[in-house]
Amino acid sequence: MNNAKLLLTMTLMLGILYACNNDDKDEVVTENQQNNQTDEVTEKIENNTALQADETMDPDQTVADKTHNGGLSSKFIKFDLDVEYKNDVSFDVEYTNNQNKVTAEIEDEINNVQLKGDEANKRIVKAFELLNFEENTNDEEVRSQVLEAFNLDENFKEFELEIKFETGNVKKYNFNNN
Structure with a gap:
């Protein structure tokens, strides 16, 4: 009987020791998971601050979010520019600021550059910062400011620009140098 009690006690103690040892590993894993989650949250916050x-x-x-955050703003909902030069070389900008999404694209055949997304948006917004015309500004002034803002040559064949302003008004600008 004593041997049976001893064997039962030993088995029970080994089970308890095993269970205790397993719990320590779970705590370490949980702690590491919490640290990883904290690191990910911290990284996201730091990245957002850097942005x-x-x-x-x-x-x-x-763009509206950026305005509320003290960042950049744009008076354009849509900005579609197409400037054609000799030898079928063109410079195209497409920018749209819908309520939930900004899309931006630049196709610059002059310098053989294509930009989309954030890279294109940064370049477009820098150009927008140089534009100070409004809906009632004369067409020649708009053309001149746009060419200067995007660093484009005045010797184009065709200049087409369609802008939808924040007010919802759409204005088209067309110039030909044949």
Whole structure:
């Protein structure tokens, strides 16, 4: 009987020791998971702060969001520019600021550059900062400011620009140098 009690006690103690040892591993894993989650949250916060400091834009963040955050703003809902030069070389800008999404694209055949998303948006917004015309500004002034803002040559064949302003008004500008 004593041997049976001893064997039962030993088995029970081994089970308890095993269970205790297993719990320690779970705590370490849980602690590491919590640390990893904390690190991920911290990294996201730091990245968001860096984005705001650089005045770059998260693909899901709208220009309106940036305005409320003290960042960049745009008076254009849509900006579609197409400037054609000799030898079928063109410079195209497409910018749209819908309520939930900003899309931006530049196709620069002059310098053989294509930009989309955040890179294109940064370049477009820098050009927008140089534009101070409004809906009632004369067409020649608009053309001149746009060419200067995007660093384009005046010797184009065709200049087409369609802008939808914040007011919802759409204005088209067309010039030909044949």
